[in-house]
Every structure is written in structure tokens, then in C-alpha cells.
Amino acid sequence: MITIEQAIEKTGMWTGRPARPERIASGITNVNWRICLDDTHETFFLKIHGPGTENLIDRELAHEATIKAAATGYAPQLLFYDEADGIEVYEFLHGFRSCNVIDLQHPTIRANILKAYKAIHSSQFMSRTKTGFDQLNDHLSRLKEIDAELPEDMDHILWQVSRARDAIQAAGMETCACFNDAYVYNYMVNDALDVKIIDWEYASGNDPYWDIAMFSFESVFIGENEIEQTLALYNGASDAATAARVYLYIGVACIVWGCWATYQSRTSSIPFDFGKYADILFLRGRAVMTVPEWDRALATV
Template sequence: MSAPAPDIAAIVAGIDIWQGLTPVPERISGGITNINWRIRIRETGASYFLKIHGAGTELFIDRDVAHEAALKVSDTGYAPKLLHYDPVQGIEVYEFLEGFRSCGVMDIQDPVIRNGVLGAYKAVHTTTQLGRTATGFDQLGGHLERLRKLGAPLPQDFEQLMWQCGRAEAAVRASGFDTCACYNDGYVSNYMVDASKRVKIIDWEYAANNDPYWDLAMMSFESFLLDAATRREMLEVYDGSYRRDVAARIHLYIGVAAITWGCWATLQEQVSQLPFDFGKYADLLFLRGRHSMLAPTWEEALARV
């Protein structure tokens, strides 16, 4: 069932930065978590981006950390500035990124844009810490705990998939890793690019301290950057050199990420009121994770990490 339309007129009327002005709302399609609007100010022509938190998202989004990330990442220049925040009503207002558009998968095949995303990640990873740590394995565990409380259906081979995730976690933790502020998402539409191919990243809702290579894995997974040559190129851009053990870690993270986000989509199927088929999306994600874990390259990565 679709969520009832919010009273957008009442919402914008209560935002102090627009007092005495005439905000004209325009619904933005896209996005599978929140309800988004472009707000044009009739008197000045200026535009703003307004986000209304989706129903049930408090189950899997730490809004306090998301707020912290929005402020800190905007200071790097790679995210829009947060201008208004109302945690009670679940409303955020950002500067509108004029001249920028959302990327598609084909955009990330462009090395200039891809390297721009990697540069944005590097800037955040090397300068920022957040008040919460949530590794990819922590994220998976949190989703699974919530799903079991709800009694949500899971794939028949889910225990096998979790066993493989456990093997990946044991291998990665044995090798050790550092944590820093990470995006933890990678949804390709959240990468924004302008005509000169400058990159900004929006929606830092899932941000937390994590292994930075999880972000590279999520980018690879969401944008289908799965071949060995592209992975080598990404690491050479991000780190300045290629290491087989890091490439193996990214490979394992891609499989774990597929299961993590499959659980996320299953949870969304239970609680979201947005008109999106989260059940089919979950099936696709679990299928991609299963495919990754059944390939011979999975065992090779476990041995190399």
C-alpha cells in the first residue's frame, strides 16, 4: 500500500528559513527510502531539496549519526550543505545541487566520473570519524536481528549464505582493518555529477565508521564494476598501488554486501509504504550474493585476504 501523501503545504509553511517567502513544492521521483521534494522560492528563484523520512526507516537508520555525517561530509565539499533539520517531524532541507544530475550505471563506467567518486571517498575516509561504528558484518547482523523479530521470510538456503558470510568475516578479521567514516551505501543514483564531471554524493543516511574498502565494494557491486582489471584500476587510483589481499577483501565484501542489502530489502518489504517492489529487489540481491559465493573466485579470495 502506498503511503498517504504528506501535507507538503503545511510542512513548508513551518520551515523558518522560508518565512515571508512563497515556497513552490515539486515532487522528485526516485529514491526508495524517503519522500523527496524540490522547493522553488517564487520571489528569488532559488531551489532547495527537502527530504521527508520514510515510514519505518528509524528501524535501520540511525538518524543522529546520519545528521552528524551530513554536517561533517558537507565540510569536505563532496556533499550538499544541510540547512534545516527537524528530527521530530523527520524533515531535512539541503542546498539544491544546481547543474548536477544523478548518475546511472553507465556514468560510472566513465573513468573520470568513477575516479571522481573514488576521490570523494578518499577525502571523507582520510579526514572524518563519526560517533558510531558499524562494519558491513555489523550491518548484516542488525538487519538479521530485526528480521527475525518480525518473523520475516528468508531464502531456503539462507543458513548456507550466512555460513559463507561468517567465513568471510573470520578471514577479514584475522587480517585486521582500520575504520573511518564511510558511506556504506553506493546506490548509483546518489552519485551526482555536473557537466564538467565534478562529483558530489548525497544521502549519507547509512554512514558510520567502517572499513573504507567496504565503500569500494559497494560501489563495485552497485555499478557492476566486477572485472579484475577495473578493480585493479580502482585500487591504483584510491591507494596509489594494487594489493592482491585488498582486492580479495573487496571481493568478499561484495558477496557479503549482497546478502546484507538483501536483508535490508526484505525488512523494507515488511515496513515500507513506498510503492516499490522490495520483495523482488531482495530476491535479486540474494541471487547476486549466492552467485558470488558459489564461484571459484570466492574460495580464492578467502585464501588471499
């Protein structure tokens, strides 16, 4: 992986200027830096692609999504991009901080995140589609290549996923530009409770309700009443079929990201306990799939 000094030089943005890097200790995929210019007090955000992430991330699609999301005003502007060396430079979001799970319970923050999603979903479309089921298939193929250990009940889990896939495909699906990654720290908020969504690396054309499901999962709003409340904020109303779709997607998304974390546990050099994270995600997926609401959602979607 390229060093921060090499990355600063490679951008050519601050040649001859006192560009001081400060490590940002967040993120579980890439290495992030704050670049401070002591002469003008400007600040920039610089990302270096994590080692091995090219096996997980379609960088061409991620770049497309980054540009399109920024065009809506709900994502930061990209200022420099070098795919070969894995460097991205963004405007620094002054006054914004990463959300936590408590923030996602705040009614205004929740409403503004869903407003951002609605604006992006209704105006942006991607050149390629990767549904949640496509994402899972990609992860399973990677895990097979490295002979990764999966849960003992994985066959049963995948059978439940196939039931959800068949039900949703029979009902039909429309696609748009989707974020596909509701990790809580990717939501940024300022004192006025304005929202930005960062890190569009896993974006693709997908069912917009996949994003709503992942947001519901990350904010722990996964009960039937809570899903209905979330859909009412997003759509202005909720209906039984859409709520059932979101519920099914929550279960599938847990498995998708459990597989992602399992792969990372075998390949990533970033100091994060991906194995434990995978265990938690598989547990949460089981919890969604082994209650009466799951079969009810299959029949309703």
C-alpha cells in the same frame, strides 16, 4: 508522516514567501521535494523521512555524517534539520543530476567518485562504528522480529558470510567515516564531471574498503581485474590482499542489502518492488560466493 505543507511551515525558512513544492520522483527510502521560491528564483531540496525508516536508520549518526561529508566539499550543505518531524533541507545542487550505471563506466566520473571517497575516508571519522557485519546482524534481528521469509539457503549464505568475517577480522581492520550506501542515484555529476555524494543516512564508522566494494558492486565492476583497476584509482596501486578484501565485501554487501530490501518489502509504503530487489541481491551474492574466486579471496585476504 508530516505533509509537505506542514514541513514548509515547520522550517520557518520561507515564512510569507511563495514557497512552491515540486515532488521529486526518486528515492526509495524518503519523500523528496524541490522547494522553488518564485520571488527570488531560489531552489532548495527538502527531504521528509519515510515512514518506518527510524527502524532502519540511526538518525543521530546520519546527521553527524551529513555534516562531516559536507565539510569536505563532496556532499551538499545541510541548511535545516528537525529530527522529531523528520525534515531536512539542503542546498540545491544546481547543474547536477543523478548518475546511472552507464555514467559509472565513464573513466573521469569513476575517478572523481573514488577521489571523493578518498578525501572523506582520509579526513573524517565517526563517533560510532557499524561494520558491514554489524549492519547484517541488525537486519537479521529485525527480520526475525517480523518473522520475514528468507531464502531457503540462507543458512549456507550466512556460513559463507561468517567465513569472510573471520578472514577479514584475522587480517585486521581500520575504520573511518564510510557512506555504506552505493545506490547509483546517490552519486551526482555535473557537466564538468564534478561529483557529489548525497544521502548519508546509512553512514557509520567502517572499513573504507566496504565503500569501495559497494561502489564496485553497483557499477558492475566485480571481476578481479576490475577490482584491481578500481583500487589503483583509489589508492594509486592495488595489492592482492586488499583486492581479496574488496571481493569478499562485495558478496557480503549483496546479502546485507538483500536483507534490507526484504525488511522494506514488509514495512515500506513507498511504491517500489522491494521483494524483487531482494531476490536480485541474494542472487548476486550467491554468484560471488559460489565461484573459485571466493575461496581464493578467503585465503588471500
